[in-house]
Amino acid sequence: MAYRQTENTAKRLAEKRARILKAARELVADGGWSAAQVDSVAERAGVATGTVYRHWAAKAELCAEIVATVSAREVGIVKAVADADGSPLEKLEAAIRTFASRALRGRRLAYALIAEPVDPEVEMVRLDYRARLAHCLERILREGIMRGTFPRLDPAVAAACIVGAFMEALVGPLAPSKGTGARADRHLIDQITAFCLRASVGGEGKA
Amino acid sequence: MAYRQTENTAKRLAEKRARILKAARELVADGGWSAAQVDSVAERAGVATGTVYRHWAAKAELCAEIVATVSAREVGIVKAVADADGSPLEKLEAAIRTFASRALRGRRLAYALIAEPVDPEVEMVRLDYRARLAHCLERILREGIMRGTFPRLDPAVAAACIVGAFMEALVGPLAPSKGTGARADRHLIDQITAFCLRASVGGEGKA
DNA sequence: ATAAGGTATGAACCAGGATTCATATCTTCA
DNA sequence: TGAAGATATGAATCCTGGTTCATACCTTAT
Numbered sequence: 001m002a003y004r005q006t007e008n009t010a011k012r013l014a015e016k017r018a019r020i021l022k023a024a025r026e027l028v029a030d031g032g033w034s035a036a037q038v039d040s041v042a043e044r045a046g047v048a049t050g051t052v053y054r055h056w057a058a059k060a061e062l063c064a065e066i067v068a069t070v071s072a073r074e075v076g077i078v079k080a081v082a083d084a085d086g087s088p089l090e091k092l093e094a095a096i097r098t099f100a101s102r103a104l105r106g107r108r109l110a111y112a113l114i115a116e117p118v119d120p121e122v123e124m125v126r127l128d129y130r131a132r133l134a135h136c137l138e139r140i141l142r143e144g145i146m147r148g149t150f151p152r153l154d155p156a157v158a159a160a161c162i163v164g165a166f167m168e169a170l171v172g173p174l175a176p177s178k179g180t181g182a183r184a185d186r187h188l189i190d191q192i193t194a195f196c197l198r199a200s201v202g203g204e205g206k207a
Numbered sequence: 208m209a210y211r212q213t214e215n216t217a218k219r220l221a222e223k224r225a226r227i228l229k230a231a232r233e234l235v236a237d238g239g240w241s242a243a244q245v246d247s248v249a250e251r252a253g254v255a256t257g258t259v260y261r262h263w264a265a266k267a268e269l270c271a272e273i274v275a276t277v278s279a280r281e282v283g284i285v286k287a288v289a290d291a292d293g294s295p296l297e298k299l300e301a302a303i304r305t306f307a308s309r310a311l312r313g314r315r316l317a318y319a320l321i322a323e324p325v326d327p328e329v330e331m332v333r334l335d336y337r338a339r340l341a342h343c344l345e346r347i348l349r350e351g352i353m354r355g356t357f358p359r360l361d362p363a364v365a366a367a368c369i370v371g372a373f374m375e376a377l378v379g380p381l382a383p384s385k386g387t388g389a390r391a392d393r394h395l396i397d398q399i400t401a402f403c404l405r406a407s408v409g410g411e412g413k414a
Numbered sequence: 415a416t417a418a419g420g421t422a423t424g425a426a427c428c429a430g431g432a433t434t435c436a437t438a439t440c441t442t443c444a
Numbered sequence: 445t446g447a448a449g450a451t452a453t454g455a456a457t458c459c460t461g462g463t464t465c466a467t468a469c470c471t472t473a474t
Binding site for chain 4: 210211212213215216244245246256257260265266
């Protein structure tokens with residue numbers, strides 16, 4: 001035997017992988033999925049086209065990983081909110097506000113992750129994203145129902161409704177080309193939050 | 208001159224066009240967009256591939272027309288509800304219930320229209336669909352706000368939220384392969400409706 | 415009946431982007 | 445240093461569906 005992958009090599013490999021992933025994410029983040037062609041990704045990452053296939057068996061897997069990575073981050077943040085102390089009401093509000101304001105910051109990427117057409121394999125990861133998000137909210141809702149803060153609603157359905165509500169209300173303003181200001185963003189976030197809280201609380205929401 | 212399109216010919220043309228459109232719609236309705244390849248559509252309609260291009264300049268236009276047609280029907284129904292007599296609250300409830308139950312009937316088609324990936328050009332028509340739907344709801348909300356039934360919410364945002372809420376809550380159960388029963392459907396519709404009403408009314412909703 | 419001009423056909427063509435793979439380069443280790 | 449094994453390269457290839465177009469067929473009006 002005259003070669004055995006050394007630790008260093010492994011590290012270099014990993015770095016290259018990360019570089020490619022990052023390049024792809026950046027391309028998506030400012031040109032949407034269609035900007036992330038394998039050739040462009042490779043070029044931006046400074047590697048040859050074929051190299052990409054040394055790390056992912058197919059482009060769809062690379063894309064799926066992007067969605068998974070980014071969404072894991074977002075879900076993590078929302079989850080942290082859900083796990084923090086505070087009343088269910090406060091947590092619900094914080095979760096929604098946090099998600100919405102982050103989405104409005106990284107508009108193009110958020111749009112790609114939330115609404116832009118992708119191929120089915122990637123779509124599945126996206127659905128999973130929503131499901132995870134909904135799951136976080138569902139936990140908050142359950143807690144609130146037990147404590148009597150929220151009425152007897154089906155927490156699974158309500159959670160899905162909340163996710164849908166803020167994503168849909170966000171999509172328009174997120175859409176590439178639709179420019180908006182900080183003022184409008186704030187208003188939007190307030191309205192979305194208020195809507196979801198009213199829906200969950202059933203009255204005592206801040207209207 | 209030895210030929211001028213006669214009334215009869217025009218009618219035949221129109222019929223053929225309709226046949227193609229119908230074939231395409233049916234294919235989408237049970238296999239989703241990917242089942243509606245030009246060749247398959249043509250075959251099902253009993254015409255040659257090229258004939259399709261005599262009626263639409265590109266496939267995307269055909270697809271767009273399908274979305275436009277079907278969604279116009281749905282929007283029409285919701286609009287009728289919005290225009291009927293009744294309190295804003297009743298109308299809002301009726302609109303949501305109607306939409307949801309119809310979607311659950313034509314599951315595959317509804318899924319294709321609501322959630323399945325399509326190419327950008329068609330996507331625009333889909334967004335338009337949602338916008339129209341939102342518009343109907345917005346009118347109801349405005350009326351309710353004026354009458355004091357609903358709190359001071361931004362009707363545009365709230366309408367988007369409602370559309371998003373019910374579509375998202377519907378998508379899971381609509382997804383091809385996910386089988387569900389009439390009982391579950393009813394429960395889902397009730398929950399979605401209750402959610403949206405609470406969000407709009409802010410208290411006196413039926414919980 | 416037939417010329418003139420629509421309409422239909424479907425096999426061939428094409429575009430665009432994902433994949434491959436023979437070749438070159440780089441790493442390790444005796 | 446050099447053989448053996450890994451990795452990287454990127455031009456060539458493949459694939460999938462949409463689109464075209466030369467040809468054949470139908471209608472109409474004389």
